[in-house]
Amino acid sequence: MTYPSVAAAIRAAMLTAQPAAKAMAARSVRRDWAAGRLTFAFDVTMPEAPARPARPELLPPNAMPKRGRGGSERGRIALLHALAHIEFVAIDLALDAAGRFGRERGAQFVTDWLDVAADEAMHFSLLARRLLTLGSNYGALPAHDGLWDAARETAHDLAARLAVVPMVLEARGLDVTPVTIERFMAAGDLRSARILERILTDEIRHVRCGTTYFLALCDERGESPPALWGTLVARHFRGAVKPPFNDSARRAAGLSYELMTGVV
Known part of the structure; x- marks a missing residue:
């Protein structure tokens, strides 16, 4: 049986735009790699930029609205949203490290950074769910x-x-x-x-x-x-x-x- 390459699986996850689907894809790549369902091959290149959803609106850092210090519920929502966005981007940062540098550093390097990607996906999911319980959602506010x-x-x-x-x-x-x-x-x-x-x-x-x-x-x-x-x-x-x-x-x-x- 021929298995797909780990690079192809990583690239597909990075090019998944919908946030929950990207988080699931990152964790799936990690599981498939750990189970031996992906080959140590780098037959595709990593994208110059990952896919992003239509929301949140991405602004230059200097155009971002000021956040409160987290005392009010509105301030806490804004802070959680910013943290969720950091974790969302961190999924792709870890995936890119595994897919871009894995060939030169070896299988253990791939394992380590896919583990990081899965953690970041879990972090994003926890924060996204918390936003929902507070009456908001990831994408409701701008990000950079x-x-x-x-x-x-x-x-x-x-x-x-x-x-x-x-x-x-x-x-x-x-x-x-x-x-x-x-x-x-x-x-x-x-x-x-x-x-x-x-x-x-x-x-x-x-x-x-x-x-x-x-x-x-x-x-x-x-x-x-x-x-x-x-x-x-x-x-x-x-x-x-x-x-x-x-x-x-x-x-x-x-x-x-x-x-x-x-x-x-």
Whole structure:
């Protein structure tokens, strides 16, 4: 029996636009790969951009309306919607990593990033369902596509992708999520807080996965991790990496201050 390639399955998931269907497709790719129903073959290229639904409307980051701090129900809905969009885009970021760089890094790399994609799909589904219980839905508010800009910018180099996506963008989630959890708890929204606690736990593992592969690449290239990370972030990240940092979560993810700066 001839099985389809893992690259073809990943590409099909990335080109699925409807949000719930994309989440299901990502989890299906992971199950099929784990069960041996996909071959380790890269006979198709990854799309330059994944399919997106008609909603939410995508705006430039500087055109996004200001969100509240999450105290009111309206503010909490806006915050949950923004987080759902981040998780939705993160599905494609993880899929793209597996499909774009899997040939060079091997089957375990594919497994690891398909696991991340399945986690992101679960996170998105939890947040989308929570929006529904609050009388809203994913797509009801505008969002921006800045996260995918990072994928375009780093499509040529795995080290750059790892330096920017898990080690900057996802790591920032480790910094801000605990404060967000506290805001939801203070507002009495314990259900949303529990969802974010689950997401935070998983994201520590995701950042650790990216950091581990980045360190392996540095070792192979004979590069200093802090020096290479700093160079790649300066070259490919349009923003600043600034405190406050969640030092305990970052250390759990292998992304210590020493690794980022080279200072012991």
